[in-house]
Amino acid sequence: MLSIPDFSFLQILNNCPKLQHLDLSYCLKVQEPPQTNVLLHLTDTLQKLSLCGVYMTDSDLLVQAVVRLTRIREIRLCGVPALDDTSLEKVQSY
DSSP, rough: OOOOOHHHHHHHHHHHHTEEEEOOTGGGGGGGTTGGHHHHHHHHTTTTEEEHHHHHHOOOHHHHHHTTOOTOEEOOOOOOOOEEEEEEEEHHHO
């Protein structure tokens, strides 16, 4: 299993300003605070994002992260406990 330290993950995001597709499905690094805050650093160039199976429970953080992605065309959130009716409505309103 590949393990990427938090700092390295942020460096990857910061040094890939044209990143368009990112699959973090089942990534253990983004499941619990403070590591979930890395989602707030996702580049707004992302068009596809998958967080399937990421067991994060902070729906406010999920909404904050997703609404920043102005170019997003496809997002996969199956199995994410933070996604509920309320958070889905908030995301859709943006």
